[in-house]
Amino acid sequence: MDSRTNTASKQEYSVHDEVEFLSFVLGEEHYALDIMSVKEIRGYEPVTKIANAPSFIKGVLNLRGDIVPIVDLRMKFGVGSATYNEFTIVIMLNVYERIVGIVVDAVSDVIKLTTEEILPPPEFGVAFDSRYLKGLATVEDKMIILVNIQALISSDELGLIDASNHSDQE
Numbered sequence: 001m002d003s004r005t006n007t008a009s010k011q012e013y014s015v016h017d018e019v020e021f022l023s024f025v026l027g028e029e030h031y032a033l034d035i036m037s038v039k040e041i042r043g044y045e046p047v048t049k050i051a052n053a054p055s056f057i058k059g060v061l062n063l064r065g066d067i068v069p070i071v072d073l074r075m076k077f078g079v080g081s082a083t084y085n086e087f088t089i090v091i092m093l094n095v096y097e098r099i100v101g102i103v104v105d106a107v108s109d110v111i112k113l114t115t116e117e118i119l120p121p122p123e124f125g126v127a128f129d130s131r132y133l134k135g136l137a138t139v140e141d142k143m144i145i146l147v148n149i150q151a152l153i154s155s156d157e158l159g160l161i162d163a164s165n166h167s168d169q170e
Contacts, residue, residue, distance in 0.1 A: 017115060023108040023144060024091065027079035030142050031104075032111060033149045034134075037093045041107055044088035063092065063099060070101040071153075095153045102149075111144070113137050118146060131155075 021032035047059030047070050056075035060067050070090065074082045082088075082103065090101045121133035132155070134146035 018112045019114075021111050021113060021144075021146060022091070023111050023139075024089070024104040025106045025108055026074045026077060026104055029079060029145060030108065031073075031145045031147050032137075033091075033093075033147045035110060037095060037149055039092040039094050039099060042090045042092060042101075043086065044084050044090050044103060058103065061101070063101075066099050068092065068099045068101050070103060072103040074103065074105065076152075093149060093153070095150055100153050111137075111139050113139075113146075121145075 020035040022035045022038050023030055023032040025031070045061060047061045049059040050057065053059070056072050058070040058072050060069050062068075072082050074080060084103075087106070089104050089107050091104060091107065092099055092101050117137050118135040119137065120135055121130045123130060132148050132152040134148040137144045137146060
């Protein structure tokens with residue numbers, strides 16, 4: 001157990017707070033993210049490709065005047081190849097005052113978790129970067145992986161948002 005991560009999770013939420021998460025599916029795995037970052041849920045629509053972008057950045061689309069980068073989380077997390085059809089879902093997120101879309105296989109449910117129900121993520125060493133994981137929780141016999149979407153979207157490898165500019169303003 002990583003007490004540092006557990007402490008960070010406990011500081012983010014009060015001990016007895018109940019936090020809502022939007023759960024979604026990538027391949028066979030169940031994930032969730034803080035519902036407060038969700039702007040809207042849409043069907044997948046064709047995007048404009050950006051030259052030399054990493055393969056998990058599908059391109060951009062115009063969302064009511066905002067140019068929104070679209071990230072395929074299946075490709076980013078390496079959980080198989082993506083299929084784009086009428087059932088493919090894009091979750092639009094507000095992250096650091098910017099809109100970013102993430103492609104997922106399906107949206108499952110809104111779940112409520114207390115801080116006691118959220119377990120710290122295991123350490124994977126160099127094999128897997130766990131800083132994008134907020135924690136793990138078990139809901140109805142399913143292991144849910146809680147994604148720290150702010151850390152993922154503002155990471156150097158995605159480079160979509162410069163989080164340091166926003167931390168200076170806070």
